[in-house]
Amino acid sequence: ISVNMPPCVAFHNGHFTAEDLITKVTRSGDLAGVFYDTDAWRALPPETAIYQVEMLKSPQGEGELYAGTTHLNPGRIGDEFYMTRGHFHQRREQGEVYFGLRGTGLLLLQDEQGKARFEQVSPGSVHIIPGATAHRLINTGTEVLSALAVWPTIAGHDYAALAQGFALRVVLQGGKIHGKEVQNG
Numbered sequence: 001i002s003v004n005m006p007p008c009v010a011f012h013n014g015h016f017t018a019e020d021l022i023t024k025v026t027r028s029g030d031l032a033g034v035f036y037d038t039d040a041w042r043a044l045p046p047e048t049a050i051y052q053v054e055m056l057k058s059p060q061g062e063g064e065l066y067a068g069t070t071h072l073n074p075g076r077i078g079d080e081f082y083m084t085r086g087h088f089h090q091r092r093e094q095g096e097v098y099f100g101l102r103g104t105g106l107l108l109l110q111d112e113q114g115k116a117r118f119e120q121v122s123p124g125s126v127h128i129i130p131g132a133t134a135h136r137l138i139n140t141g142t143e144v145l146s147a148l149a150v151w152p153t154i155a156g157h158d159y160a161a162l163a164q165g166f167a168l169r170v171v172l173q174g175g176k177i178h179g180k181e182v183q184n185g
């Protein structure tokens with residue numbers, strides 16, 4: 001028999017072994033308006049790496065899938081834990097699956113009515129993100145949080161729909177991880 005070697009992802013750290021990877025680093029300077037403590041955000045060197053995504057190249061089109069790992073560093077801006085920007089899919093009906101691989105944190109999910117909830121992310125956790133649900137990773141631990149994601153290539157990203165942010169924030173308060181509701185207006 002003839003067998004092709006597929007790309008490999010290491011389950012202990014989420015890194016891929018593949019010929020052709022796409023990588024993108026998001027730095028604090030890219031995240032204007034994302035963290036609520038703007039003074040603390042300004043005090044951080046803008047080149048500070050917050051997260052890195054490594055993904056496989058995929059054919060484009062209806063039915064095709066991307067696979068990629070987000071590596072979210074541990075840390076806080078002010079008292080708020082490092083997090084990804086977060087997004088709805090441009091094609092709202094399209095879902096996604098996240099798998100926790102390393103580290104601990106939260107997956108923040110929010111529907112179009114603004115109702116938000118958390119799922120605990122830890123090695124082995126499986127997260128089914130339904131359509132029309134915005135998603136953001138938050139690293140509440142002390143090591144890198146790595147999660148593997150699989151999503152349709154046609155999904156796209158809609159960041160603008162979340163310009164006002166998510167309804168919940170996660171902060172360290174009195175040495176404890178605390179979810180805060182964001183006051184509107």
Ligand code: M6P
Binds near residue numbers: 026135
């Ligand atoms: C996961 C996927 C990607 C996403 C990335 C970073 O790998 O959901 O589609 O781009 O996380 O998240 P964001 O785009 O919100 O910065």
Ligand code: ZN
Binds near residue numbers: 089
């Ligand atoms: Zn997504």
